[in-house]
Amino acid sequence: MASEIVKAGGARPLTVWYNTRCPVCDAGIRHQRNRLVEAVKAGRIEFLDINLEPDALVRFGASLDDIRRRLHATDEEGRLLVGADVALAIWRRTPGQAWIAGLLGAPGIHTLTCFAYDRFADLLFAWNKRHGRW
Template identity: 30%
Template sequence: MTAALDRPVPAPLTVFYDGACPLCRREIAVYRALRPHGVRWVNVAAPGAAAVCPLDPAQLLQRFHVRWADGRMESGARAFIALWRRVPRLAWLGRMATVPPLPLVLEAAYRLFLPLRPRLQAWAQRRKAAALRRRCRG
């Protein structure tokens, strides 16, 4: 058997993300391109997403969330750490981020970022609209 077949397949991790947010879409695209192991993606902003969401979609849109196969939910920095551990190129970062006090430091940084997110989203939307206008003018 090859080494790849000898590795256990990790239980699915479901990532809930805001597909209406340009920053979130870009970030998720980067993670998807890095081919994480055993990850399912749920765009919480998509029509009908509420049917597959374990929490109210509005609550899921407030913070980054993941759900383990056993139903446990993680949010904020712990959710990012769980995802990083599934991405081969970022697994080292995910392991390192579990060493105390790093989870607490990362959560504090995430909480500082959250109030800035709407402004960054608006900036990204303006930038995208400006690029589209430039392309249309030709």
């Protein structure tokens, strides 16, 4: 399984699972992947389609619909990140965008960031379901 890859020296990449069938999700990840070309090439971050490995995060209790609803990732220590925390982790690694993670992940703001992300994700998930993007 791709998310189990461990590089020489024991380091795992940040592995981001997302729904390629969602045009908004796919475009957003494609944009970030293009900004992170060097990190992707170096194996520090990877972006994977959950539709190709629907059971990839079952060990964390995450269903396919959970991952289609919100971004999920495993960090370098193998911990699960969900929703806004995945976006923050990606921005921290993206040249010129670490400030976004610093701002939206700041104490007091993080709760608002997660709330806003979750509401947007709920709307996007419902929209994708209505349009049969499964």
